[in-house]
Amino acid sequence: MSTTPRCPSCRRFVYLDTLVCPACGTEMGLQVIERVFEAVHAGRTVVDGVTWFTCSERDWGCNWLVREDAPAGRCSSCRLTRRRPDADDTIALEKLATVEEAKRRLVLQIGDLGPPIEGWYQKPGGLGFDLLSSRSDGEKVTIGHANGIITTDLAESLDDVREAVRVKLGEPYRTVLGHLRHEAGHYFQNVLITDDATWSRCRELFGDERESYRDALNRHYEFGAPQNWSDAFISEYATMHPWEDFAETFAHYLHIVGTLQTAAAIGIHLEAGASTLRDTDVEPREDYGDQSVGRTLSDWAALSQAFNRVNRSMGLADLYPFTITPPVQRKLAFIHEIITRARLTTAEQVELALAPQGDERN
Template sequence: MRPFACPNCRRLNHFEVRVCPDCSATLGYDPGIDRFRFLADQGTVWRDREGAAADLVVCANNNAYGICNWLTTPEADGGMCRACRHNRTIPDLNDPAVPPLWAKVEEAKRRLFHTLIRLGLPLETKAEERDGVQGLAFDFLHAGDGATGGTKIITGHDEGLITLDVSEADDAHREQVRLAMGEPYRTLLGHFRHEVGHHYWSRLVATDPDRLEAFRALFGDERTDYAAALQAHYNGGAQPWTEDFVSSYATSHPWEDFAETFAHYLHIVDVLATARGFDLSLTAFGGSDGDGHVAVEFDPYRADAPALTAEMAPVSFAMNAVNRAMGQPDLYPFHLSDAIAAKLAFMQQMVADARAANSQAMAEHHQPEVMGVAS
C-alpha cells in the first residue's frame, strides 16, 4: 500500500504508525477515507489534513490492549473497528510472551483488511450470517492457552472461521516451520491472504453454479478427496510442481490452488499499489507504450488481470535486483505463466463481480460504510 502522510505535519509514515515521529501527533486510521486523522483540540476531536472533524473514536482494542490504530464510529458493535470486529477469540494475554506476538498478528490482519476493503469485497461477521452468506471470524490462539489444552494448533479455515497460532509471529518459530514444511515463502500476511482465500471460495464460488463450473474447468474438481490429497502431497506422492501452479502447495488440491492463487492476487495488488504510492513506474521496461509512465487511471484495486501482470513483471524484476544488491534472495521468485495468468484473471473477475454486487447491496440498504475510498 502507499505511504500515509501525517495529517498534521505531512511526514510520510507506515501503515502501523500510532504517533507521528516528527510532530508527535496521535494518529488513527480512518478506513472511510483511507487516510489517517490526528487527535486535535486538546485531544478531543479527530481531524483530517484539511482540518475537517469526524465523529469517530478509537477501536475498543486500542482502549483495552493498545493493540489497534484504527478508528470507528461511536455506535460500532462492541466499539470494534472494521478489522477487529471479526475477532472471535484472542489469545490468553497473561503470558508476557503473547501480547507482542498478538500485536504482530493484528498488524498483518489490518493490512489484509485494508486490501479487502479497497477491493470492495463483502466482509460480513459471523453475527451477520444469513442464508447463503458466510461470515468471517478469527480465532487467535497460543499453545500455552488453557483453551487449547496444550494441543497443537493448526492454522486453517473452516466455514468462515480462520484459526491462527500466534506463535507464527515469532520469527524463529516460523522459520523452523517453514523449513520443516518446505515452504520457501511463509509470512503472517501470506497466511491471512491464503486462509481468507478459502473463505471467499465458500462465499463467492461455492454459492454460484456458473462460477463453480468455471472454477472446476480452470482449477480442477474440488470434490476430490481433500484429506487424501494433502496426505499424498506431504508424503511425496503429489503431482509435480509445474508452471501451471503458483506454488508447490497449490498442486495438492483445487481448494489449495485457489487459495494460493487468491493470496498471490492480493500480493500483486498490494505490491503495485505500494509502487504506485511512491510514484515508481517501470512500464517502459516491460510495457508497450514506451513513455515510461503508468497511466494515470491505472488502479491496482480495479485493474484487470493483463494490466496487473504487465505491471508486475518490471516491478518484480527491480525488487529482485535490489534484493540481490543486498545479498538477499529474490523477493519475488515467481514466474506468471499463461496458466497462472488465467487463474489470476478468474480472481480479478470474481472480485469485480463481488464488488459490484456489494456496492449495489449497500446502496439498497443505505449503508454508510465507504467501500471505494480516495487514493
C-alpha cells in the first residue's frame, strides 16, 4: 500500500482486511487503484463520479471494491481464483477466507511493484489460483505451480498443519503469504525473463532450470541440502533445484520490500547510532524501484535487526531468521532488476484488470 490505510470517517488506522471500522462502525471497502478505504452504503459508493460496488465475495471476507465498468461482480483478486471448495463445504470456505486475504496482499504488492498480472481467464498460462482443501471429501491437493496456476491447500491455514509442513521441509518459518509469494516466483520467472541474454544471466546465478526436477527432488529428500548451503542460498529448500532457488529468492525479495514499505508507511525511522550496522539514519522508503538493490538491502539489514530485537523482547523467534550473503545479494539484485524493468503504469494495470472475461462466468 502506498499510504497507511485509515477509516474514511474517523481516520483511525485499520488493517487491510477490515470490513467495518472497529472504532466508529463505518462499513468500508478498499478502492484498489488509489489504495484507500471508502465508506460504503447498501453495497456501493461513488468516488469522483464513478460508482464502485462491494465485491460479490464480501460475505467471505473480501473487502475490495469493484468499479462499475468491471467485467464481473468479483474483484480483480477474486477473479484470479479458478477453483475453490463447493458452496456447501462451509468449513473449507472459512479457511478460504484466510487464504484469500493473503492472496489479496500478494496481488496488491505485485500491483505496487508493477509487473503485469494477466489472469488465467485472459490468456493461456495466465495467473490463476486453485484454492482447495485436502480436508474436503474426495479432494486430493498437490500444492505447487503449473502453467500459471498456483495450487494451495486450504488446510495450511490451520496452525498445526502448517507447522507439520514446516518441520517436514526444514523451514525456519512458514506462512500462507510466504507460500503464495514463493509460488508466484515460479509464475513470474517465465513472465519476466523473455530473452536469451537474461535467461543466460539467470542460469549463471541460479543454475540451469532445464535439469531434471524429478531427479533433483529425489536427491534433495534422500540426502538433504549440501554442506555450507547457507554460503550461497537463502534457504535449504532453495538448494533443491534452480527453479526453487529462483522462487525462494523472489519470495524473499517480496518479504523485504513489502516489510520496508510498511515500515515507511507507519513512519519508522532509525536514528544514527540506534543500529550497529549504519552510521547514518535509516529511513525506509515506500518504493525502492528507483533505488539500487544495495540501498534496499542496507535499509533491510538495519530494520530486520531491529525487528528481530523486538520479537526477542516478546519471547518470539526472529522475524527474519535468514542471512543474506554476497551470492544471495547478487540473486536479489537480479530479481530487483527484472521486476523494476517490467513495471507497468497505473493506467496499464487498470486496463488489464478491466479486460474481458473470456469464457469465465463465475
